[in-house]
Amino acid sequence: MSSNRSGPKSASSTPAELPLLGAPVRERADAARNRIRVLTAAETLFAERGVDAVTMDDVAATAGVGKGTLYRRFGDKAGLAMALLDERERELQDRLLTGPPPLGPGAPPPDRLAAFIEAYLDFLTRQLDLVLLSETAATGARFRTGAHTLWRRHCRHLLETGGTPDAEVAADVLLAALAAEQVRHWLREREMEPAALTQSLVRLARAWLPGTPEK
Incomplete structure (x- = not known):
């Protein structure tokens, strides 16, 4: 979620509304090998010990x-x-832009928004501590990432297309609910089940879209 991926680019059809996470930076073969070794080691250690217990x-x-x-x-x-x-964010981006509906193009806005909430919460719960670390490294860190820009524009576009009043603010409210710190509070302090949390947020988002039947 690094800020060097925040530069907006364009694609065709619905994806034109969205910035893209930038392509990976080319690097020397030895640097690429070291990078893979470091990320593999970090992923293993984080999974075994938890993020807080692992040092550089x-x-x-x-x-x-x-x-x-x-x-x-x-x-x-x-x-x-x-x-x-x-890499995990890029995979989710690809599914948003070119994957099959309802997450990808082709489904009505309410269904695409519901699919995004489900996919993002699944992504988040799989690496909650990592996302939390990246979002809270500094004040406002999560707002400065290319990924947040992408998710925000995607949600705003679907809300606007679906006729939601004040779609700009609604997108911010939805993403605030999907912030890692908030989700951690619901899952760990409030002990909500991920499926129940997903269902609640999907129901809330659908309620913002005029004429959308509740599911």
Whole structure:
């Protein structure tokens, strides 16, 4: 979710409304190998110990790279979290832009919005601590990512197309509900089941679309 992927580009049809996450930066073969080793090590350690219990030194030692190399490439643990999330965000982007409906183009706005909420919550719950780290590394961090720009424009476009009043604010409200910190509160402190949370947010979003029957 790094900010260097925030530059908007265009595609055809409905995807023209959306910015794209930028293409991966080309790198030397040895740098690419080190990057893969670091991300593989980080993903394994985060899964085994939890994000909070893993240090950058742990990652460097497991990956077999120097600490200087690790810090120069990723900056800090939040930067490492963003890099790990990058590929997964790209997969979700591809499904939004060119995948089959209802998540991809071709379905009515209410169904596409419901599919986005379901897909994003699934993505989020699979790596909740990583997303939380990347979103809270600094004040307002989540608003400065290319991914947030993409999700926001997608939601706003569907809400506007579906006739929602104040679609701009409605998109912000929906994404605030999908922030990692809020979702963590619901799932871990309130002990909501992911399926129940998804159903509630989908029902709320559908209520914003005039004439949409409740499902």
